[in-house]
Amino acid sequence: MTDASTTADPADDTGDAPRDFIRDIVHGDLEAGKHAGVVTRFPPEPNGYLHIGHAKSICLNFGIAEETGGRCHLRFDDTNPAKEEQRYIDAIQEDVRWLGFDWGEHLFHASDYFEQLFQWAEHLIGQGLAYVDDQSAEAMRESRGTLTAPGTNSPFRDRTPEENLELFQAMRAGDFPDGARVLRAKIDMAAPNINLRDPVLYRIIHAPHPRTGDAWSIYPTYDFAHGQSDALEGITHSLCTLEFEDHRPLYEWLIENLPVPSAPKQYEFARLNLSHTVLSKRKLIQLVEDGHVTGWDDPRLPTLAGLRRRGVPPEGLRAFIRQIGVSKVDSVVDLAMLNAALREHLNRVASRRMGVLRPLKLVIDTWPEGEVDWLDAINNPQDDTAGSRKVPFGRELWIEQDDFMEDAPRKYFRLTPGQEVRLRYGYLVTCTDVVKDADGNVIEVHATHDPDSRGGNAPDGRKVRGTIHWVSAEHGVAAEVRLIDHLFTSEQPGAGGADPLDDLNPAALEVLTGCWLEPALADATPAASGGETVQFERLGYFTADPDGSPASPVFIRTVGLRDTWAKVAAKGAS
RNA sequence: UGGGGCGUAGCUCAACUGGUAGAGCACCUGGUUUUGAUCCAGGAGGUUGUAGGUUCGAGUCCUACCGCCCCAGCCA
Numbered sequence A: 001m002t003d004a005s006t007t008a009d010p011a012d013d014t015g016d017a018p019r020d021f022i023r024d025i026v027h028g029d030l031e032a033g034k035h036a037g038v039v040t041r042f043p044p045e046p047n048g049y050l051h052i053g054h055a056k057s058i059c060l061n062f063g064i065a066e067e068t069g070g071r072c073h074l075r076f077d078d079t080n081p082a083k084e085e086q087r088y089i090d091a092i093q094e095d096v097r098w099l100g101f102d103w104g105e106h107l108f109h110a111s112d113y114f115e116q117l118f119q120w121a122e123h124l125i126g127q128g129l130a131y132v133d134d135q136s137a138e139a140m141r142e143s144r145g146t147l148t149a150p151g152t153n154s155p156f157r158d159r160t161p162e163e164n165l166e167l168f169q170a171m172r173a174g175d176f177p178d179g180a181r182v183l184r185a186k187i188d189m190a191a192p193n194i195n196l197r198d199p200v201l202y203r204i205i206h207a208p209h210p211r212t213g214d215a216w217s218i219y220p221t222y223d224f225a226h227g228q229s230d231a232l233e234g235i236t237h238s239l240c241t242l243e244f245e246d247h248r249p250l251y252e253w254l255i256e257n258l259p260v261p262s263a264p265k266q267y268e269f270a271r272l273n274l275s276h277t278v279l280s281k282r283k284l285i286q287l288v289e290d291g292h293v294t295g296w297d298d299p300r301l302p303t304l305a306g307l308r309r310r311g312v313p314p315e316g317l318r319a320f321i322r323q324i325g326v327s328k329v330d331s332v333v334d335l336a337m338l339n340a341a342l343r344e345h346l347n348r349v350a351s352r353r354m355g356v357l358r359p360l361k362l363v364i365d366t367w368p369e370g371e372v373d374w375l376d377a378i379n380n381p382q383d384d385t386a387g388s389r390k391v392p393f394g395r396e397l398w399i400e401q402d403d404f405m406e407d408a409p410r411k412y413f414r415l416t417p418g419q420e421v422r423l424r425y426g427y428l429v430t431c432t433d434v435v436k437d438a439d440g441n442v443i444e445v446h447a448t449h450d451p452d453s454r455g456g457n458a459p460d461g462r463k464v465r466g467t468i469h470w471v472s473a474e475h476g477v478a479a480e481v482r483l484i485d486h487l488f489t490s491e492q493p494g495a496g497g498a499d500p501l502d503d504l505n506p507a508a509l510e511v512l513t514g515c516w517l518e519p520a521l522a523d524a525t526p527a528a529s530g531g532e533t534v535q536f537e538r539l540g541y542f543t544a545d546p547d548g549s550p551a552s553p554v555f556i557r558t559v560g561l562r563d564t565w566a567k568v569a570a571k572g573a574s
Numbered sequence B: 001u002g003g004g005g006c007g008u009a010g011c012u013c014a015a016c017u018g019g020u021a022g023a024g025c026a027c028c029u030g031g032u033u034u035u036g037a038u039c040c041a042g043g044a045g046g047u048u049g050u051a052g053g054u055u056c057g058a059g060u061c062c063u064a065c066c067g068c069c070c071c072a073g074c075c076a
Helices: A021-031 A052-068 A086-099 A110-126 A137-143 A161-172 A222-233 A242-257 A281-289 A304-309 A314-324 A335-349 A451-456 A564-573
Strands: A039-042 A071-076 A107-109 A130-133 A182-185 A200-204 A218-220 A237-241 A265-269 A359-364 A373-378 A388-393 A396-400 A420-423 A428-436 A442-449 A470-472 A477-484 A509-517 A534-536 A540-544 A554-560
Touching: A021 A052, A021 A237, A021 A265, A039 A052, A039 A222, A039 A237, A052 A071, A052 A086, A052 A237, A052 A304, A052 A314, A071 A086, A071 A110, A071 A222, A086 A304, A086 A314, A107 A110, A110 A130, A110 A161, A110 A182, A110 A200, A110 A218, A110 A222, A130 A161, A161 A182, A161 A200, A182 A242, A200 A222, A222 A237, A222 A242, A237 A242, A242 A265, A314 A335, A335 A540, A335 A554, A359 A509, A373 A451, A388 A470, A420 A451
Parallel strands: A039 A071, A071 A107, A237 A265, A359 A442, A477 A554
Antiparallel strands: A130 A182, A182 A200, A200 A218, A359 A396, A373 A388, A396 A470, A420 A428, A428 A442, A477 A509, A534 A540, A540 A554
């Protein structure tokens, strides 16, 4: 046996560190001696749950820190109390930890810096680089100009620093209602980059903040809070998505004009898009709040909570993120790539079990009534250390409806009258007869067995092409099994301005009741609660769902196995 | 008809300062197999968006054009 640990595996996330244009920059800076160490940050806004797109950012930021011996901060961008909630702050931390990353002592909030940010705003005012604007939002929009036409200066643009200071302090004191005034940077209303047309730095919001309560009635905007927070934390590389490219000049303008303790650099990469799903927070919130799914952890969702509940292992998710790379190209990753990464990981680690989803009774007429044979079944053929378990075999078994055909095509290797198949880890059986109901449906299959084939070995070495899974009718555990498919039928739901809801896949969740599982599956713990994701042989990977209980177990399919027979069958049918 | 980005295989990404275009996924063959899985071997698939230019030589440099994405929140 070769040592598996020495085998290079491109999909395993313990291999060589990935390289991409961001990491090239980081390593270049390190070699040039620009920084003592690398400091990155993952900066979620706590206004929703994390999804697989965030996983890309998390793996990038925490990954770079790990690879360079630096550190990565978890910082909540909590600058808008109108949208943010403590429950999201809690859920996000759980999700990042689950993905496998640790921020140690480095948990921060933009709100930690509110006082400092306020003082820096005053500094800008003192320098004549910011002013309080009394214009309404509509007036501001009109005077901002358009993409092709320059804006015009606000009538309040030339207030004195003293007047601005007084007004800004009054804003802080809560003297004005929401929207009455804003603090704006004084840059250039004719700038071709609209972000430089006197961007808003502070706005009045009278709403309780999850962390600062009612201490503030003004809040910094993203642009004013983000870069300065980076500077305060000594972030060296501030990584964000492409839509912030236009903000970089503003990011740099603020860093240059403020007495900040460090000068972080912003770099942008393309966000993840995944086929057959949506990854915009707005759309995800809509799916949850309008009840199209059962909650943020609905297994059909691409949220980390949903993936976790579905039994997706964090290692598999990380391998996927690794495989898709990092670039500046706005692209759509095929869901097939995620599934392949999950299968690759699960194939190596998942325990094998047997379960029958759509049961058909198989009666072995030659088997002694009442006799039970406890057979050895290997837990994981890919892992010698995984051991084996005992599986009960009896006269009456459940087999998959798909594994029997009365009139089978040529290359059908499973059960069909007169054909011998192997019952996995059990015996070789030959179909002799079928029982039908009044409508002609097969409701029971009869067979004889070869008593010398215990364990599934042909005593004379004869070839038996088909092997099917089964569950003892006497010992089987009744269960509900849920099969998950694409949430949306189209590759890019909502593309071209369409309503993504029109593409919702009604078959995204298929609930099967009356399934039978081998006894070892009783009392399984859901993956989301630290339990295992196991392989049901020939069917895919499954985990227990929290909706179930030991009395009435529910399982959910993480991902199916590759199924070339399905392709062959489909071809034959067409 | 402004500004910022991006175009390499069906998809996602590689290709150090210019030197014969590669990988993973997907697809197709064949082999192994007590999971029609896994594994192994092989195959197909590119005029590197287009057109010029520089060069002995261009995916890499230059010019022009085409296409797609982002920006006119007191969201992030």
